[in-house]
Amino acid sequence: MCFFHIVSQTMPRIRTATARMLPELSPPLERELTESNFPLTLWRELAALGWLKGFETPNQLCPDYGQIAQAAMTLTRAYASPGLTMSWLGQLLKLDILKRYGNNTLNCIEEIESGQTLCALAISEPNAGAHPKHLTCRAESTGDGIVLTGKKAYVSQGPHADWFIVLAISDEVADRKQFSAFIVPRSQRGLTLATPERGQGLASHSHCGITFERCELPAAARIGTPGRAFEEISQPMRSLEDVLMLAPIAAAIRLQLELLAGIPEGKIPTEELTPAFCLSETVSELGLLSARRLGQNAIPPDLSALVIGARALIEQSQSLIAPWMSLHPKLETLGKDIRLLTSIGQSATYKRAARLARALAPTGG
Template sequence: MDELTSEQEMLVRSVRRLAQEKIAPVAEEIEEKGEYPWEILELFKKNGLSGLLLPEQYCGGGADVFTFALVVEEIAKVCTNSSTILQGQVLSTKPLLVLGSEEQKQEYLPPVARGEVIPAFGLTEPGAGSDPGSMVSRAVRDDGDYILNGTKRFISDADVAGFITVFAKTDPSQGAKGVSAFIVEKGTPGLTIGKREKKMGSKAHQACEVILEDCRVPAANRLGPEGGALSAALKALDTCRPIVAARAVGLAQGALDYAIEYAKQRQQFGRPIAKFQAIQFMLAEMATRIEAARQLVYKACREVDRGSPEMSKYGAMAKFYASDVAMKVTIDAVQILGGYGYMEDYPLARRMKDAKLTQIVEGTNQIQRTVVARHILGDF
């Protein structure tokens, strides 16, 4: 296992206590309400967790990805809705960090780090999911502005976002290389938040339709030069995939912990079901899969922190393996509880639905396998 510094050990203990005492008791309520958990954001602000991964010069915590993953894992053990708050800050601000000018960074990043503004990431479209280069949203130059038109789909937290990083083609003839990125602020004329999808789980974070109709955005809000923004989006995903994987490990561990305690207490045939080899073998396999996933996640995080040329490969490996493990573990945890596991009164139904999402967000697991295959096969 990766050796933790004394500071990291202290942080993990602190976050674990915070999660158990303050977040776990309200996790089910957060899911049932289906509203952005502002009270958890306030909790993160008070405890120095908001903006943890953002650089210190922009009021962030300056943490590395490995440390950030440790925090996400602990929070996800009790509530993935809460861990998603921190994860969303990373995905939505990475293009700004990669492409933005110093002036843009100073304007938009500190409010995010302080938890005053929620950012959103506007990449996916109805016909452009796994293939973002096929997007059809357009940005046309008009004197000192750009006119944006198009529709984005499944944009997390767009309904509460202070700004959305929107990707659109400035030169469709260049295909994926003709994509540019823009900061579109809340309230901009022509920006409309449309349908809120009825999701299976993770209901505290709305997946929104974002409609751009002759939306006029100042040229000063373009991130970097025209074209090339898609590579920044992919860099954002390279950073976020190990974080999604850490979230998956955390929720899987939470499910295992619950199943273990249940198995120790549930009596059948005159003894706890944890005494039966069938249950013991299930728990042993669950624990082993989680630990294997955890170590792969930590490896992926270290690769990102080093700026390794293989960080994309390891991030994809960690993302698909850890989320597949989370799906398997949560299904088995439900099975251990039997009929009770299927009931909404118990937390495992929520965890199983949350696990499914980790197999889809930030690139489906099939796309992750494609990424890994390209890295190991190279040109042939």
């Protein structure tokens, strides 16, 4: 069975399923899905349909990651915007952080779940990335409160957020930095947002820097265990995003293939794109299966090796599609988004996988 026949047979079924999950939403204008804009009307309609809550499992140990991955595929297919999906996924994960570790964050949670605002996570710093050894932003205790001083960079959704989860050094033990997390409102005195950074893609998923100049916070602004924010928030967040974006990336590849399927036969050799279709289906299943594995235990397993393997399949699919990217403008846009998503946190993910590989090596003796 040729590639064109496979895609033409499955497109109606997938589109029907998408319509059932996202009924009667206002389609975002093309100008809304850009790096500098955010589709607030669509976002609030998604919230009204319950897309920003209701993904908890019965035991409340963690969100239903399998359901989230499936919904992420649906959202990507509906709007052909991996950046919008990344924004949605990020809000769900930040809501989980606030519900899990926040003590006085009910107002913040309600605002995010209703689609009225966004929450951003501030970890990375200028010329330092997110490596804890190189971070310098500090949180000094004043007895009855906290003072934040320092800078953050590349804060996802920072330009549109009204709340920020900020990781800062709160102590040093045996020359090792200890990080705590704080919830900070956009209006807080001493917080200044930089001009939004121009990225390379991911429409509606914008970034900016933040400066904290003696930003005074109440002690209640601290969330999570003091000194454990990197272990409780930063590391799990990176691992969860890596896994949960696999299925929507597969959906983006499928959109590319559907665009190519609409081009008159004869211009594209079928034997070239059938393998790309098979690779996208494999990544989709890997993404859904790995997402379900995340929720099987209170502490998610390390799936970094699986993520790297899936990303290799994604790169292969893009190599197969590359000769025909110029046939439709949306092909290259999706291709850029896919490349960006597979490169995020690549070094850290590879290091985690390398540790797993070293653990397999026989010990001497």
